[in-house]
Amino acid sequence: MTTATGLSPCCVTGHLHEGTPTGTVEKIADLDVYVSKPKDGSKAKTILFIADIFGWNTPNARLLADEYANAGFYVYVPDFFKGDNISHDMLQTIAPREPHKRSTLQVAADNASTMATFGPWAVRHREAVVKPLMDEFIKFLRTDPLTGKIGAVGFCWGGRYALVLAGEGSVDAAVANHPSMASEADFLSITKPTQINVGTNDIFLPNETVEQVKAALAEKKSDLPFEINVFQDAVHGFAVRGDISDAKEKENKEASANATLRWFNKYLV
Template sequence: MIDPSLRDRAVQLYDAFTHEHRDRRTLLRQMAALAGSAVAAEALIAGIAASPAAATIIDPADKRLLAEMRTGTQAGKPARAYQVVPKEAAGPLGVVLVIHENRGLTPHIQDVARRIALAGFVAVAPDLLAPQGGTPADEDKARDLIGTVDYDLALAQARGFAADARKLPRTTGKVGMVGFCWGGAFVNRMAVAGGIDAGVSYYGPAPAPAEAAKVRIPLMLHYAEKDTRVAQTGAPWVAALKAAGKPVEAFTYPGVDHAFNNDTSAARYDKAAAELAWGRTIAFLHRNLHG
C-alpha cells in the first residue's frame, strides 16, 4: 500500500505538471526523487494519470442510446461534438452540454455524456479543440493545445451549440452545462457570459468575485477538500455569489483530490464522493431543465 503522505505529494506534483504545463522530464525527476527510483515513479504516474483503457462504463454501442460524432461549424470555425440521445424517453428532454477537461474530448468524457443521456437528457459534448484540428490522441499534446485556445471563440462556439440544442426535437428548449476541471472553469465563465439555463462545475477555477453580479442562472459547484489550487478561487466565488443573492449550491467533499470524479484515475477517483456529487448533479439538472 502506498504511504498516504507520499501519494498526496505525488498527486500534487502531477497536478502541477497538468495545470502549470511543466515538462514531463521535470515530472519524472520529481517523482523519482519522491518514490526512490524511475520505475517507482512511472508506477506512481500511471496510477494518477487517466487511463483510456478504464474509460468505458457505458458501451458506445449501447442499444438504449443513439450516439454519433457530429461535425460542422460554430462561430465561423470548425466544430465537432459527440451527441447522445436516449432512444426511449417519456416526454421532452433537457439538453446537457458536457465540457471536457484540459485533455479535450477523450473517451472518458464521451462516456460521461452517455451516462448523462441514460439519466434522462440529450447530451452534447463539444470538442473545443476542434478549431485547432481536434483533440489529439496524445494527452500531453492536448494539454499544450488547451493552453492556446481562443477563449472568446470557445464561448461563442458553446453558445452556438446551446442555441442549436434548443431546437432539437423531443427537447424542452432548456440547456444546462456540466464541466470538469478546465471544463468546470468554463461553466463558470458561461454562467457569466450567458447562453445556458443551468450549470454544474466540478473543481473548476472560478472567475473574479466581481463577476458574480452578472450570473443569471442557477449553479451547482463541486469542490475537493485537498484541491487547494482551486479552493483559493472557489471560496471567494461562492461567497460573492451568495452575497449577490444568486442561486448557488456549493459542496466541498472531505478528504478527496482534484478530479475525484474521474474514474479512469485510480489514485484520485473517490467512489463515495463521485456518486454523491453525481446524484446531486442529476437531480439539479432535472429540477432546472425539466421543471
C-alpha cells in the same frame, strides 16, 4: 477573495476509465460532437458537456455523458478544440498523482515540461477562439424546436466556461466541476442556477477560497439558486479523472455525478 489561476501539473493527472461508450459521433455546427441520447430520444432536458483539456474523445467524458443520458438527458459533447486536445497519454506521464513526493529537481523538470506544452496550447485555445464556438453551438441548439432547457456541465478548463455561460445566461442552469482558471468575476457573475463541485485537496480552489466564494455568492446572489459541494479528500479532476479502482475516489466521482443529475432534474424542467 483570492482565486487560483494559471496551469498546474495537477491538471494533467488522472486515470482513463474502462468501458464502451454507446453514443454516436455527429457533425453539428461544424464541430465533431459525441451525442448520447436518452431511451426515449427526448431533448426536453439537454446537456452541453464541456470537457477538460483532454477533450471530447476520452472514454471518461463519453462514459459520463452516457451516464447522464441513461438518466434521461440528451447530451452533446462537442470537440471545441477541433482535434487539438492534450494527448491522453499525458494523463500519466506529465505528472504523478502524488506530486508532493517528487524531488525538487523533478518538480522543476515537470513544471518546465508542463508549461512547454500547456503555454502554447492555452494560447491556441484562448477565450477569443473557443467562446465563439460555444456560442454558435448553443445558438444551433436553440434553433431546434425539440430542444427544451439547456444545462452546461464543465470540468476543469470546461468548468470555468460553465460559469461563464451561466453568467451571460445563454444556458438555463450550470454545473461547474472543479473549475480551473476561474476568476472572482466568473463566480459572482452567475445569473442562472449553478452548482459547483470541488474537492478539499483541489489546488485550483483552496478551501479558504471556496468559503469566500460561498459567502460572496450568498450575499450578492441571495435570490439565485446556487450550491457548492465540497468532497472530502478529492483532488482536482476527481469528477471525471478519478481512480475508480480506489473506493473513496469512486465514491466521490459517483457522488458528484449524482449531484449533477439532481441539479439538472430540478432546473431543466
